[in-house]
Amino acid sequence: MNPIYRKIATIAREEIYKFIKLHDISLINYSYESYFQAIKEQYHIKVLEHHFENDLISGITMIDPLGISISYEKDCIKERQNFTKCHELGHLLLNHKGSLFTESLRNKTSQELEADYFASIILMPDIVLLTKIFYQQKTYQEIMQDLTVSNKALEVRLTQLFQHYTDMTYPKAQGIVTSFRAGTAAGKKLISYLEIIKDNIISNYEMIKIEASDKLKLLLEKKKFITHTEFPELQNQSFCQKIKNILPHIKIWCKYDKGLTLWYAWDSKQLTNIEVNKKVQFAFYDLQNKKD
Numbered sequence: 432m433n434p435i436y437r438k439i440a441t442i443a444r445e446e447i448y449k450f451i452k453l454h455d456i457s458l459i460n461y462s463y464e465s466y467f468q469a470i471k472e473q474y475h476i477k478v479l480e481h482h483f484e485n486d487l488i489s490g491i492t493m494i495d496p497l498g499i500s501i502s503y504e505k506d507c508i509k510e511r512q513n514f515t516k517c518h519e520l521g522h523l524l525l526n527h528k529g530s531l532f533t534e535s536l537r538n539k540t541s542q543e544l545e546a547d548y549f550a551s552i553i554l555m556p557d558i559v560l561l562t563k564i565f566y567q568q569k570t571y572q573e574i575m576q577d578l579t580v581s582n583k584a585l586e587v588r589l590t591q592l593f594q595h596y597t598d599m600t601y602p603k604a605q606g607i608v609t610s611f612r613a614g615t616a617a618g619k620k621l622i623s624y625l626e627i628i629k630d631n632i633i634s635n636y637e638m639i640k641i642e643a644s645d646k647l648k649l650l651l652e653k654k655k656f657i658t659h660t661e662f663p664e665l666q667n668q669s670f671c672q673k674i675k676n677i678l679p680h681i682k683i684w685c686k687y688d689k690g691l692t693l694w695y696a697w698d699s700k701q702l703t704n705i706e707v708n709k710k711v712q713f714a715f716y717d718l719q720n721k722k723d
């Protein structure tokens with residue numbers, strides 16, 4: 432498999448696997464959508480539709496000091512719009528040089544190729560394809576539907592997956608994918624090849640770890656206040672010291688009374704001291720009752 436694909440596959444897998452783990456996303460019901468929404472919010476991206484005659488430009492990304500915007504052709508089918516949206520995110524997250532990216536069939540630079548690889552992995556992560564094909568035994572058509580991707584996008588993605596994990600040639604990998612799509616007995620070959628590569632796919636997934644600090648940050652963005660009963664790391668002194676250094680707006684404290692200790696953390700940007708004290712009282716009361 433070519434070195435550009437290897438490079439982008441490593442980056443895109445790390446990106447999407449971290450997201451899946453951090454947000455406890457089910458591999459069975461995976462959709463790129465929640466990732467897209469999160470990145471859109473994080474970078475304050477404006478997402479718009481556009482229209483050019485004859486499908487001239489499928490997507491545009493503009494990055495300038497006033498903000499980032501992404502647009503896609505409103506007359507394209509949903510599957511292609513999804514691909515375009517993820518492709519445009521690719522330009523941003525792969526730190527591509529430039530401030531204006533325009534997609535057309537005639538325009539295939541190496542940055543465009545990288546953004547294509549990125550999109551295809553975000554839409555169809557290795558571990559999700561393994562889950563659907565090997566464990567859920569879904570058909571080609573069901574996978575297209577589940578992930579809202581086009582026939583061509585899934586064909587290219589599966590072909591590249593086999594090329595990436597084995598030394599198969601492109602025509603051979605494509606042949607296996609084509610018979611799987613046809614649903615013939617020969618299509619079973621694809622399952623047996625997956626059996627060979629599945630440990631590699633799983634270990635790539637297991638390798639990606641998320642930091643407890645990232646998890647705490649995410650929890651507090653949602654809940655503003657948590658205690659050690661939901662997040663036991665709050666009792667660990669070196670973890671608390673680390674949070675103090677890297678996320679100063681997150682405060683961690685404890686209340687000790689009648690032989691019981693409650694560790695708690697809150698987001699000082701979102702809660703006042705009075706609000707925190709109230710929550711501590713309730714949480715401590717809960718803790719006492721659980722003990723009794």
Ligand SMILES: [Zn+2]
Binds near residue numbers: 519532543
């Ligand atoms: Zn592009």
